[in-house]
Amino acid sequence: FFRDEIPYIRASLATLLALIRDSPHAILVQLPQGPLLLETLLLKTLRKYKVVADVHSGFLVTMDWKGRLLNTPFVRFLQMADLILVHNDLVLNLIPMNLRAKTLVVLDPWYLICNEEHKTGQGDYIVFPASFAPDEPLEDVINSINSFNIDIRIYVTGNWRRQPRIVKYASNRVIFTGYLKDDDYYKLLLNAKAIVTGTKREYTSLMSAWEAIAYAKPLALTKTKTLENLFKDYAIFYDWRDSRSIVNAVKTVLSSKPNLRAREKLKIKALNGIDMLKNKLEV
Incomplete structure (x- = not known):
């Protein structure tokens, strides 16, 4: 690059x-x-x-x-x-x-992210991996969690300086980490209780969703056709325009365990895609 x-x-x-x-x-x-x-x-x-x-x-x-x-x-x-x-x-x-x-x-090779199968920690927080792009429902998620007074900390990763006004939401429960080195970022994911992420834009898939699957974390996603098509058997979906929908999704992932059967199916599909790519390149 x-x-x-x-x-x-x-x-x-x-x-x-x-x-x-x-x-x-x-x-x-x-x-x-x-x-x-x-x-x-x-x-x-x-x-x-x-x-x-x-x-x-x-x-x-x-x-x-x-x-x-x-x-x-x-x-x-x-x-x-x-x-x-x-x-x-x-x-x-x-x-x-x-x-x-x-x-x-070809699905992203997410299985390469985590070295140990189903390795997981037990934390008392959720993570929203943010790029602070306009299509992210970050502000909607924070407002919903605060409005319904959900007793959970949310760590928001990424460079918040791309959207400086967002730090007005910083509190004991909403922590903006700033940019993290890979080891620190993956350690945060490893010990999270769940991952919440999303996009308001169709056709967009999310690396943060694949990271949640790699670390076998319950996952809440925005309800787009693209994300439902990819993650329908693994994730819980929410309508980013509806605070109650967001809150219900967050509560569900906080009380859920990851669907390891769906995770394995996604791994097989990803591996098959890589095999097809290799075969095409060898011809």
Whole structure:
């Protein structure tokens, strides 16, 4: 990953040098951003590698001017990729029909997150892993927990400076941790009683949900078609616009145990997806 800003000239040059130096058999291009896809496809004619387009919803569903500039013009180049990856069935429906034959649905390899199967701790708090993006129902969850006076601490991880006004909710029960190193973050998850997370946006899956499954934690999620399709057998769902729905979901996960049978089914599905990807790359 080469950090850069628009128009990504330094990142483009760094990518070029890396491809010349490493001579890879295949390149997995995580999308967005669109210019990276175009660059790897142009260089493909010289370096003779396979291009795998790892398509996330933000590449196909643009919400602002930046997305329309950096993603929309480049969607047409998916036809030149050797293989396309998506991470849920609803995003698959956004892929043009003529490209679906070379598109695989591959779940995130969440089983790599936790080293020990079903390793868990027993804490007295819940965690909301936050990115402080506009589509997160963080404020709705905090307000609901406070309004109904649920006797539980909630740790909100992530860089709250992206949304500074949110810290007005800080209290003995609502703790903003700021950015945590991986070890500290996973230790917090390990000892949590449950994970609450979500998005108001369709087509979006959540790494925080996979982390909850990796650590075998009860999970409360917003009720979107995408999340229900992925996690219907594991998670408890809530309507982010309804405080009582949020509270009921939080109370349910606090009194629940993780569905280990559903967890195992998700692991098998994830492993099968990775096997299909490996087979395609070996052809």
